Amino acid sequence: MRYLKVIVLASVMLAGCQKTPSAEQADISPPPNSATTQSAAAPAATSSATASLSPEEPFLYIEQMTSLEGYGQVVQVKSNADIDQASLESALEKSLQTSNPQTAFSYTLEWESPRFVQIRLQMEEDNAWSGTFNLDEAATSDGRSYASIEQPYRNTVVVRSLSDQGSIHFKGIVSGTQRMIPVWNTGWIKAVDNQEYSVPSFLFYGREEHHLVQAMTGRELTIPSFPPEEGAYGNDYGYHEMYSDRFYPGFTYMVSGNKTLYRVDLKDFTRKKLHVFDKPVYGMSSSPDGTRIAVLYAHDDYIGPGADLLVLDQKGTTLLSRENAAFLSHSDGFLFVYPLAWEDNTILILPADNGEDNPLGKIRFDTGSGTSNVLMDEQITKQVKEDIWEHERQQDYYLLSTLKWSPDGRFAAYTAGTGTIRLYDKKERTITFVAAGVLLGWMPDGTLAWADVGGHAYTF
Structure with missing residues (x-):
């Protein structure tokens, strides 16, 4: 008997709604002699799950697993x-795509019963690659579709x-060229304007140390983690230090424990x-010239959606304060980072809810005059919206806010609703599949960059 170890059970549902009931665990029998084998230049796979169903609705329960006996991954x-x-075999074959078409890949379909199939994947695990497939075109034996609107x-x-x-x-x-640099697995990647270099940098957060990586060369600065702050506020993204989105020659700024602002x-x-701060810090950014630090922190005594703004100078003196400067809808009590950034030394880009009137979810706030207006992207035309929403099969303004133009x-x-x-x-x-990973953006040489860090990572 082959032993399988469950490693992932994910549910991808409309508008972020997830329900993950227990999946029935079936005994795994040896593969039948008639197992169907397919080969492909493009691989694929990740997860799905369950919801409250009527008895008549056909449903696929999908689990991803890894074999302990060298059989690779199993779906x-x-x-x-x-x-x-x-219909299921055809749906798999027609829909699978990969980040690297040159990667050797094959799979077998092992039918354990009319209601249970194992898709056994064989791939080069030493190579970093990803893929996807979709089983919407599969049907029941009496012709009912498994697709869901x-x-x-x-x-x-x-x-x-x-x-x-x-x-x-x-x-x-356009050129098809590809290259890769090794980095660190992490749960949080922050884009950083490193003023010592003219190319993008990214901060890979860690528990004991962080790594600032110059994207085009791989050059790296290791930053040790400081001891936890006394009286620190807990958060839901897992790291007790929050660095600025700008590094200057010899220094930067950092918030420790969602509480204390430092110059490092x-x-x-x-x-x-x-x-x-006497309330939890939600986010921070420093100006291009390094003389101003903007901090968003909780407006209420509890961790709610409203955030107050405090702008300080490089000595910590208050220059500006504004109540309820930002608002992001979320359940009370959950502390995540509110993204904000300086457009120049006067204009702040503050976060807001995405919607028809604010597709990007961004507000331009003039710290000098106190005026504000919605930040728009003229490249997002009606046609662009319709094309993306049709492909994703939902009218989601958040999708538009993740667009990064060449x-x-x-x-x-x-970033699609599947996380790819x-x-x-x-x-x-x-619209084509690029990879499963963390979208970083376009580089000065025109290449598109993304990170593979072992799973989901925040980018706020």
Whole structure:
């Protein structure tokens, strides 16, 4: 008997709604002699799950697993009705895509019963790659579809290699060139304007140390983590230090424990206390010239959606305060980072809820005059909205807020509802799979960059 170890059970549902009931665990029998074998230049896979159902609705229960006996990854598919085998095999073959078409990949379909199939994946686990497939076109033996309008992603599977090594990938969309630099697995990647270099940098957070990586060269600065702050506020993203989105020659700013603002010396890693907040800090950013620090912190005594703004100078002196300067809808008590940034030394970009009147979810706030207006993206035309929403099968303004445009304005990369990266070609009006990973953006050489860090990572 082969022993399988469950490693992932994910549910991808409309508008972020997730329900994950217990899945029935079935005995795994040896593969039948008639197992169907397929080969493909493009791999795929990741997860799905369950919801409250009427007895008549056909449903696929999808689990991702890894074998302990060298059989690679396994995707188990179970149904509450008999499956039309040919339709499922066709749906898999037609829909699977990969981040690297050159990666060797094959799979076998092992039918344990009319309602249970194992998709056994064989791939080069040493190579960092990812893929996806969708089983919406599968049907029951009596012809009923498994597709769902209300839950457009529930039959989508995303798979990635199980490498312990994180990586940043660069792809020339037109040229087809690809390269990779090794980095660290993490749960939080922050884009940083490092003023010592003219190319993008990214901060990979860690428990004991953080790593600031110059994207184009891989050059790295290791930043030790400081001891936890006394009286620190807890948060829901897992790291007790929050660094600025800008690093200057020799220094930067950091909030420790969602409570205390420091100036950090990047040569000897000493720090100077600038301000202590009496409510949890939600987010921070420093101005291009390094003389101003903007901090959003809780407006209410509980952790609610409203945030007050405090702008301080480099000595910690208050320059500006404004109540309820930002608002992001979320359940009370959950502390995540509110993204904000300086457009220049006067204008702040503050977060807001996405919607028809504010697709990007951003407000331009003039710290000099106190006026504000919605930040718009003129490249997001009616046609762009319709193309992306049709592909994603839902009208979600958050999708539009993740769009990152290529330097020539033809392509836009975005994070799809499945968590994968998609590429929209504005000229051809096509959308293609890029990879499963964390979208970083476009580099100065025109390549698209993303990170593979072993799973989901925040980018606020």
